[in-house]
Amino acid sequence: MSSGSERSSESSETDSTFAITDVNLPPFNADDEKRVDLATKGLTPVWSFVTEATTDPVVEYVHLLPRNANDSLLCLMCRLECAWGIGPGTLHVDTSANVLPLAADMRKLLDQSWWLLLPEERILNVLEGKTGLSFFQMINEPTYKYTLVPFKDMADMTIHAMPTGSTAESTQLETHNYPFETLPTIVSHVHPCFVVCRAGRIYSQPDSLSFIIGYHSLLEIWRPLFYQSLQIYFAWVEQSVPRNSPFYRLPRTPVKELSVRNGVSEPTGRLDQVGYLDAVRQRKNHQALQKYLKRHSSSGSKISVQAWVESIESQAFARADNPA
Structure with missing residues (x-):
């Protein structure tokens, strides 16, 4: 400093x-x-x-x-x-x-x-x-x-x-x-x-919920x-x-705890830690976002933001539900 x-x-x-x-x-x-x-x-x-x-x-x-x-x-x-x-x-x-x-x-x-x-x-x-x-x-x-x-x-x-x-x-x-x-x-x-x-x-x-919510307040040009x-x-x-990476597989116990707590099906086979945890976090944020939009957004904004969030989430959930 x-x-x-x-x-x-x-x-x-x-x-x-x-x-x-x-x-x-x-x-x-x-x-x-x-x-x-x-x-x-x-x-x-x-x-x-x-x-x-x-x-x-x-x-x-x-x-x-x-x-x-x-x-x-x-x-x-x-x-x-x-x-x-x-x-x-x-x-x-x-x-x-x-x-x-x-x-x-x-x-x-x-x-x-x-x-x-x-x-x-x-x-x-x-x-x-x-x-x-x-x-x-x-x-x-x-x-x-x-x-x-x-x-x-x-x-x-x-x-x-x-x-x-x-x-x-x-x-x-x-x-x-x-x-x-x-x-x-x-x-x-x-x-x-x-x-x-x-x-x-x-x-x-x-x-990151505040970040997701903030998206629809960005100026259109950005x-x-x-x-x-x-x-x-x-x-x-x-x-x-x-x-050969230590992150090739997830620890089984932490994953099971996350899947029970967040209602996400436990994955099988290879799955990286970042991809799965992001899917869990994004699902939680998406649920909270919908409640926020219902209270504060017009229907037009709701459709726009929901489509944006789901387009990102669908990729993460596909990896979580269908690991290679």
Whole structure:
């Protein structure tokens, strides 16, 4: 953690070589932060986007794919390695392409799924349908453009930002109101594959109901990009887990407990942990979503959102009910 005035780019160190499958990752330290600062030099200072007006925010370095190595995340990494055509245990979360400097308050809102980044349509078109290639083989550009997309949770908030090309010592902050369409396009070093995974993982989390509900409050211009990002992510995580992977089979007892508690038929044969748990969570969220829509949405919105949710869920339930 550092402040805006402490940011440094005086480092030529290469990206760390620690893989997500190493559960004893060393701390992300000052040298790692300098490496990220070097990668972001001259680009949009996303760390200057704040909800409280200050030109010297506390900066935190956010891993779009997190460093915590729980079983569910390790299984996801295994699938991504298959989808991206890279060797087992070689997906390095400490690469600068996966780390985004953010002001502490914006990082908190990101963790709460109040906003996310979306790539350009042309980038998503390149990624769509591509598996078996490393993410740098899919697309490899010096920088990428992103849009900050807020959910309804931020409707009463403002974002303050430094004008492009300014410094903390020489400028006043510009104020942007929800839905923040006046914010500058974000030019960043982070790779679109990690950005897409961040959006997809939000949907897959146990507490993602607010995220699903928030979908129909997105501006219409953002919905196609968001939906396309989810489709790409789900295509990646549908990849088969290798037979020698520790995640090739689910533990029987936990699965039985989940199936009884949630009314989902217990699967047989091979089934990955991420796919089954996502199916369980999405079914719970879908039931709660229908109650929400019945109370708060018009019939037109209900049909639109229900169709969107079911189009995603049908793939997960098909895998859960008919494992290969």
